[in-house]
Amino acid sequence: MASLRLKGISKRFGDVVALSQVDLYVEEGEFCVLLGPSGCGKSTLLQIVAGLTPQDEGSVLVDGQPVDQLTPRDRDVAMVFQSYALYPHMTVAQNLGFGLRMRGMTKNTIKKRVSEMASLLGIQDLLNRRPKELSGGQRQRVAMGRALVRRPKLFLLDEPLSNLDARLRVNVRLELKKLHEQIQGTILYVTHDQVEAMTLGDKVVVMKEGRGCQIDPPETIYERPADTFVATFIGSPAMNLFKGKLAQSKGHLIFFNKNFSLNVVNVPSHLEGADVEMGIRPEDIRVDHGREKTLGAKVEMISYVGAEKYIHARIGTTSLTLRAAREAFFQAGEMISLVIDPSKLHIFQKGKRVG
Amino acid sequence: MTRKDQSFFLTLLVPVILVLLLFIAAPIGQSIFLSFHRIIIGLPQLKTPFVGLDNYQQLLTDPVARHSFWITIIFVATTTFFELLIGLFLALMIHHHFPGRGALRACVLIPWAIPTVVAAQMWRFLLNDAYGMVNYAVFGSETSHYIPWLAQPATALVAIIIADIWKTSSFAALLILAGLQVIPEEIYQAAKVDGAVVWRRFWHITWPLIRPALLVALLFRTIDAFRVFDIAFVMTQGGPADATNVLQLYGYKKMFVEGWMGYGSTLSVCIFIMVLGLAIIYVRMVGRRLLEASV
Amino acid sequence: MRIFLKKLGFFLCITLAAIFSLAPFLLFVSSAFKTQTQVTAIPPQWLPAGSLEFFHSAIARHGILQYLMNSTIVAGTATLVTISLGTLTGYALARLPRRLAQMILMGILACAMFPQIAIAGPIWRFLRFMGWLNTYQGLILPYAALTLPLAVWILSLFFREMPEELESAARVDGCTRLGALMRVILPLSAPGVFTAAILSFIYAWNEFFLALLIMTDPLKQTMPVGIALFQGEHTIPWGEIAAASFITTAPLVLMVLLFQRRIVTGLSAGAIKG
Numbered sequence: 028m029a030s031l032r033l034k035g036i037s038k039r040f041g042d043v044v045a046l047s048q049v050d051l052y053v054e055e056g057e058f059c060v061l062l063g064p065s066g067c068g069k070s071t072l073l074q075i076v077a078g079l080t081p082q083d084e085g086s087v088l089v090d091g092q093p094v095d096q097l098t099p100r101d102r103d104v105a106m107v108f109q110s111y112a113l114y115p116h117m118t119v120a121q122n123l124g125f126g127l128r129m130r131g132m133t134k135n136t137i138k139k140r141v142s143e144m145a146s147l148l149g150i151q152d153l154l155n156r157r158p159k160e161l162s163g164g165q166r167q168r169v170a171m172g173r174a175l176v177r178r179p180k181l182f183l184l185d186e187p188l189s190n191l192d193a194r195l196r197v198n199v200r201l202e203l204k205k206l207h208e209q210i211q212g213t214i215l216y217v218t219h220d221q222v223e224a225m226t227l228g229d230k231v232v233v234m235k236e237g238r239g240c241q242i243d244p245p246e247t248i249y250e251r252p253a254d255t256f257v258a259t260f261i262g263s264p265a266m267n268l269f270k271g272k273l274a275q276s277k278g279h280l281i282f283f284n285k286n287f288s289l290n291v292v293n294v295p296s297h298l299e300g301a302d303v304e305m306g307i308r309p310e311d312i313r314v315d316h317g318r319e320k321t322l323g324a325k326v327e328m329i330s331y332v333g334a335e336k337y338i339h340a341r342i343g344t345t346s347l348t349l350r351a352a353r354e355a356f357f358q359a360g361e362m363i364s365l366v367i368d369p370s371k372l373h374i375f376q377k378g379k380r381v382g
Numbered sequence: 383m384t385r386k387d388q389s390f391f392l393t394l395l396v397p398v399i400l401v402l403l404l405f406i407a408a409p410i411g412q413s414i415f416l417s418f419h420r421i422i423i424g425l426p427q428l429k430t431p432f433v434g435l436d437n438y439q440q441l442l443t444d445p446v447a448r449h450s451f452w453i454t455i456i457f458v459a460t461t462t463f464f465e466l467l468i469g470l471f472l473a474l475m476i477h478h479h480f481p482g483r484g485a486l487r488a489c490v491l492i493p494w495a496i497p498t499v500v501a502a503q504m505w506r507f508l509l510n511d512a513y514g515m516v517n518y519a520v521f522g523s524e525t526s527h528y529i530p531w532l533a534q535p536a537t538a539l540v541a542i543i544i545a546d547i548w549k550t551s552s553f554a555a556l557l558i559l560a561g562l563q564v565i566p567e568e569i570y571q572a573a574k575v576d577g578a579v580v581w582r583r584f585w586h587i588t589w590p591l592i593r594p595a596l597l598v599a600l601l602f603r604t605i606d607a608f609r610v611f612d613i614a615f616v617m618t619q620g621g622p623a624d625a626t627n628v629l630q631l632y633g634y635k636k637m638f639v640e641g642w643m644g645y646g647s648t649l650s651v652c653i654f655i656m657v658l659g660l661a662i663i664y665v666r667m668v669g670r671r672l673l674e675a676s677v
Numbered sequence: 678m679r680i681f682l683k684k685l686g687f688f689l690c691i692t693l694a695a696i697f698s699l700a701p702f703l704l705f706v707s708s709a710f711k712t713q714t715q716v717t718a719i720p721p722q723w724l725p726a727g728s729l730e731f732f733h734s735a736i737a738r739h740g741i742l743q744y745l746m747n748s749t750i751v752a753g754t755a756t757l758v759t760i761s762l763g764t765l766t767g768y769a770l771a772r773l774p775r776r777l778a779q780m781i782l783m784g785i786l787a788c789a790m791f792p793q794i795a796i797a798g799p800i801w802r803f804l805r806f807m808g809w810l811n812t813y814q815g816l817i818l819p820y821a822a823l824t825l826p827l828a829v830w831i832l833s834l835f836f837r838e839m840p841e842e843l844e845s846a847a848r849v850d851g852c853t854r855l856g857a858l859m860r861v862i863l864p865l866s867a868p869g870v871f872t873a874a875i876l877s878f879i880y881a882w883n884e885f886f887l888a889l890l891i892m893t894d895p896l897k898q899t900m901p902v903g904i905a906l907f908q909g910e911h912t913i914p915w916g917e918i919a920a921a922s923f924i925t926t927a928p929l930v931l932m933v934l935l936f937q938r939r940i941v942t943g944l945s946a947g948a949i950k951g
Contacts, residue, residue, distance in 0.1 A: 079571050100577040112568035116590045125586070126576035173576070387772075390854050394769035395781065398762045398825055405800060405822035406788040412799035472694055478687070486691055488937050489698040495929045496702070497883035499905040500922045504705040507915055513717040515704055523720050548701060553944075560945030609792045612885045616905045630886075633794045638890060643798055650795040661790055 028213045029090040029180035030055045031076065036085035038071055038237075045071045047237040049085070053230070056211040062224040063234035064260070069217045070109075072234075073183050076215060078102050089180055100129070104181040105174035109189060111166050113158040119145075119169050120154040126177045144176040164195050175210070182214045188223060203227060221261050225249070233257045254378045258306050264337055266306045266373070267347040273374075275299050282374070286343030287322050290369045294381060298374075303381070306373035309337065312349035313366045321364035326357050340365075410654065416647035423641040430644070437648035447649065449624055450632040453539065457628060458607040461546045465603055466596065468547065469554025474588075476555065477562045494552040502616035505545040506532065532618050535625030542613050542626050549613075550606070554599045561595020562588070601664040608657050629653050706926070709919035716916050731916035732924075739914075741921050743896060744903035748925070750813055751888075751899055752881035755820035759828045759877045760870050762821070767832025767869075768862060772841070782833060789826035793886045801890055811894040819887050824877040831876065831943050835869030836862075872943040875936055879929060900925040 031053040038046040046068045053059040061069040074080040076087055078099035086093050094102050105126070114122050123144060124137045132140075145151040148168045158166055167187060174182055188196045188203075204227055207214060218224055224231050225245040233240045233248060233256070241253040252258035252266075259265045271284030273294065280298075282291050282305050289305070315321060324340040324347070336351045340363065349365065357363065374381050417437055421430045441447055476487050493501065508516045511530035521527040531541045565588065573583050611630040614620055620627035620635065627635075633653065637646025708716050709732065710725035735741045766785075770778045800819055801810070809815035839862070847857035885901040892898045898906075904925065907918045933940065 074571075077571075077575055079574060099571075099574040100579065104575060106572065106575045108568050108572060110566070110568055112566065112572040114569060114572075114587065125573070125578075129577035129582065173572075177576070387854065391769040391773050394765045398766040398785070398829065401762065401818075401822050402785065402788050402825060405819050406791065406796055409796035409799035409803075410791060412802075413795050416798060468697075471690075475687075475690060475694055480687070480691075482691070484937065486695055487941065488934055489695045491933045491937055491940060492702060492930060493698055495879055495933045496922075496926045497885065497901045497904070497929075499883075499885050499901045500926055503904060503907075503918050503922065504701060506913075507705055507708070507918075508701055513719050513721070515721050518719060518721055525719055548697075552698065556941060556944045559941070563945065605790055611793070612901075612905075615885075615889075630792055630794050634797075634886075637794070637798055638801075643802075646794075647798055650792065650798065653792045654795040657790060657792055661787070 028055050028211060031059075031181060031213060031215065032088040032091070033072070033076070034086045034088065036072065036075060036082050036087070038068070038075065038080070038082050044237050046075075046082070049237075049239055051232060051239065051242065053213060053215060055213055058207050058214045058216065058227055058229045060224040060228035060231045061215065061217045061234055062219070062221060062228075062231055062260075064219060066236075067234040068237040069234050070185055073106070073185050073215060073217050076181070077104050077106050077183055102181075103179045104183055105177050105179040106183040107170045107174050107185065107187045109186040111158075111170040111187075111190075113166060113169055113173075115158050118155050118157060119150065119161070122158070122169055123154075123172050123176050126173065130177075140176050144172045147175075148172050163191055164199070167191060167199065171206075175206075180213070182212050184214065184216045186218055187216075189218070189220070200226060221263070225261070233260065235260075251380065252306075252373065253380050255304060255306070255375050256378070258373060258375070262308055264309050264348050264350075266308050267312075267349075268375075269305045269345055269347075271303065271305060273298050273301050273303055282372070284345065286345045289322075289367060289372065291372055291374060292369045294374050298376065298381060301376055304375045304378075306375065307347075307367055307371060309348045309350045311368065311371040312347070314338075314349070314351065314355070314363050315366040316364055321366050324363055324365050326359055326361045326363055328359060329357055338363075413647045413650050413654070416644055417651045419644045419647075421643040421647075423638075423643050425641070433644070437645050440645065441648050441652065446624060446627065446632065450627050450629050453625070453627060454608060454610070454629045456539065457543060457546070457610060458604055460543050461550070461607050462600065462603045464543075464547045465551045465554045466558075466599055468551040469556075469558050469599065470592075470596075472551060472555035473558040473562055474584075476559055490552045490555060492552075493549050494556075496549075498549060498612035499616050501549045502545060502613045505541065505548070505613075506617050509541050533622055535623055538618050538622055538625045542610075542617055545613050545617065546607070546610065550603065554603055557599035557602065558592060558595050561592040561598075564595075565591050597664070597667060601661070604660055604664070605657055608653065608660070706919055706923050708915055709923040711916065713916060716919075731920040734914075735917040735920040735924075739903070739907065739917055739921070740895065741900075741903065741924060744898055744900045744921075745924060747813075747892075747897055748882055748899040748901075751816050751820065752878055754813070755817045755824060755881045756874050756878045758817065758821040759824045760832075760874050763825055763828035763832050763873060763877075764863070764866060764870055765858075766825075766829045767834075767873075768836045768858065768866075770829065770833040771836035771839070778833070782830065785826050785829055789823070797887065797890055800887070804891060811892055811897045813897070815891050816888060816899070819891075820881045820884060823884070823887075824880050827880070828873040828877050831873045832866075832869050835866070835872075839865065868939075872936075872939045875932060875940060876943055879932070882925075882929065 031051075033049055033051040036046055036049040049072060051059070061072060063069050071080065075082045078094070078097060082095070086095055088094065089102065114125065117125065120141055123141045127137045127140060141154070142151065145154055148171065150165060150168050150172065153161060153165060153169070158169070161169065167190070170187065188199055191199060200223060216227060228245055230242065231245050231248050232242045235256050241248055241257045248257060249261055252261065255268060259268060269284060271282050273280050273282055273291070280291050280294055280296060282289050282303065322342055324342045326338055326340050327346070328339040330337040330339065333353070335353050336355060336357075338349050338351050338357055340347055340349065351357065418432055418434060419430045420433045420436070422428055472490055476483065476490065508514050509531040511517065511528050511533065512525065514528070514531070516531075517528040529537060531537045569587060570583060573587055578586060609630055610628050611634065614626050614628050614631045618626040620631045629649070630653065633646050633649040636642045636649060707725045710727050710729070711722065712726050712728045712730065715722045715726055770782055773781075804810050804815045843861050843865070844854075844857040847861045848854065852860060883901060885905065888899045888902045889905070892902060900921070904918060904921050907914060907921070
């Protein structure tokens with residue numbers, strides 16, 4: 028297993044900037060997730076690390092050594108493609124053993140490793156079948172097996188779960204996590220699904236339009252998003268975001284807009300008077316009748332999602348969403364009182380976090 | 383689909399079916415019919431008696447026919463082999479993305495697009511024994527050494543083979559290109575990551591996956607090669623000494639130059655049966671292979 | 678270093694391929710612009726003098742323009758007939774149940790596989806009987822029959838790609854099946870029809886065997902026949918042949934340059950799905 032460092036990677040396709048000065052360090056054995064909407068450049072980054080596409084600027088270092096001049100073959104990385112890219116004319120066993128064959132291992136070694144891997148992944152009965160005879164889940168395992176069997180320095184996975192149906196996805200995700208704990212490989216994983224990113228990653232890189240917006244462990248990304256993009260991208264339902272201003276009142280800072288005002292904490296006082304955006308996650312808003320210092324809101328719509336309810340309410344002209352327990356009872360048009368803990372507020376100025 | 387719908391669609395097919403029946407199916411049937419008669423064009427007073435299998439017997443003992451058959455076989459085998467080889471080479475190149483790819487593709491298409499007779503005249507010119515550029519390329523300015531390509535039996539056959547290879551390799555290339563384009567790019571990427579170098583990628587991935595397209599190309603080319611006519615007519619007229627007297631040319635001469643329509647029909651029927659047989663064999667083979675290698 | 682060698686090797690291969698394809702053709706056709714002495718000179722004079730004498734002679738003494746007109750009329754009309762019939766057929770085959778359509782298509786394609794000589798005799802007799810030898814229709818109709826299989830195949834593939842929802846939407850809006858065909862499908866079929874037309878035209882323009890047979894009157898002969906039968910008084914009139922070849926291939930080369938993508942797609946699409 029090896030460490031991976033990316034320094035200033037940039038890539039352009041004609042006029043389109045795919046990647047812009049991306050820096051990243053992945054420790055040995057770490058599971059690093061590249062998360063972002065489609066078109067943000069995450070797959071391109073993976074291709075550059077693999078050596079399939081050359082970067083325009085910057086350097087890729089594996090275990091501290093630059094590998095930019097090396098072909099994919101010499102970089103000793105393994106890749107799982109979104110469409111699995113299994114060799115359609117070869118059997119599962121041949122697919123698994125192909126990489127080993129290319130590196131000149133003996134037939135016996137190959138056979139041994141392939142059957143070990145097949146047992147590990149539960150596909151030992153499928154060894155003589157062709158890819159088109161397999162189900163999606165089985166193909167996915169073969170693709171994983173092909174990568175694992177080579178015991179490479181790095182694993183690169185490009186949205187490996189996105190072609191699976193929802194239930195299978197959850198199962199395979201758990202297995203992946205277990206697998207990582209077992210083999211302790213260095214993994215670079217690309218996805219647009221935030222649940223995958225949060226559950227699998229030791230470290231998450233949130234990407235947008237070719238740059239990394241935030242690189243942190245999942246909890247940090249969730250609790251302290253670095254900008255409004257990360258804040259609204261992670262978390263479902265999305266964080267509520269309000270535009271407004273900061274001002275001084277009775278000795279401390281408050282946030283206000285034409286519909287309401289709130290105390291804020293942990294914000295540098297020099298920002299008084301600034302235009303900011305305030306974020307609060309739906310689960311951090313509570314309904315509390317009868318206490319003072321509450322905000323009055325009118326219920327507009329209630330979404331019932333089974334395990335809980337989402338309340339869509341309005342304070343004046345501002346809309347917001349909050350979570351409620353599934354037994355809680357609300358009616359459209361009802362006035363409710365909301366309590367917000369100031370320490371759970373996120374303040375952003377010009378998109379970036381300031382408090 | 384309702385009954386009414388089906389009949390609507392089937393009605394649309396009628397005109398074409400009619401045309402094809404009239405101009406292809408019926409003539410073939412008639413050829414078979416005529417092959418059992420003795421007919422000489424231009425001498426209508428001799429009538430056209432039914433002679434049963436006489437024509438066929440004559441065919442079996444006709445030395446020119448036999449010679450023609452072998453000449454054609456040699457032609458088919460040689461041209462098909464080289465055209466597929468060169469076609470594969472061209473297809474691999476066109477498939478690659480590089481600046482100027484369109485220009486190369488246009489270059490390669492030109493031999494296909496021009497009339498065969500033009501290509502034939504062209505090669506006749508280039509292989510000329512007094513001022514042909516091919517001779518110049520090989521022998522320089524020493525015109526005394528120049529080979530009279532089209533006047534010697536052995537080289538005449540070679541000449542028409544060369545002309546056909548030049549003309550048709552691009553068509554083979556296009557058919558093979560189709561097969562190449564179906565292979566997903568990701569598979570090559572996976573192979574690169576797995577450690578396969580260029581020639582290994584070709585051998586383990588490209589070659590097995592283009593086999594169906596190769597077979598289709600083989601089928602079309604073989605059948606077309608059996609029907610060669612234009613090149614032989616223009617370049618050598620079948621000579622010298624019947625060295626390039628391919629089957630269709632011989633049939634044409636017998637039927638329309640000498641007027642033996644009955645015997646000529648017999649020849650046609652035999653050629654037809656050979657081509658049909660080939661087609662059936664190939665379709666059997668291709669059918670199976672296509673099922674095996676489908677992605 | 679390694680990358681450079683690879684690129685160099687590839688570049689050499691491309692050059693080789695281009696030379697292989699173009700050189701013979703250019704060497705021949707350039708003779709059309711040479712002077713008589715230049716044509717047969719050894720060592721060869723690569724660059725033509727830019728003389729048009731062969732064109733003049735070909736037109737004046739060999740009736741090239743007549744051939745050109747005949748070819749245009751015959752190939753053009755045959756193409757029109759083919760795509761008119763072929764479009765409807767291709768569409769029908771794309772919509773019929775797969776099994777049935779495939780069988781019918783196989784039958785149609787089989788018609789393209791037969792050696793011309795097997796149909797030439799009877800067709801010739803038929804045309805003689807109808808008095809259509811040495812007439813335009815005598816060649817146009819057989820050409821239509823010969824180009825139909827390929828055109829139908831290409832068009833059926835094209836229509837198969839067209840979603841049935843379009844017709845369904847038209848029918849829900851009140852069209853009959855025929856109306857949907859006329860108003861919605863046909864206007865949208867331009868790309869496929871165009872490709873089929875190009876390929877049919879090229880085939881008809883280049884056809885030789887039947888043209889040789891059916892058109893024996895020099896006034897009615899097409900270009901391929903004219904070029905094949907070129908006679909000179911003493912020697913082979915290469916210059917004139919080259920000029921005639923230039924004239925006959927110019928439209929084709931133009932078509933290739935403009936439409937190569939279409940042509941390649943049309944021909945190769947047939948190959949894989951066949």
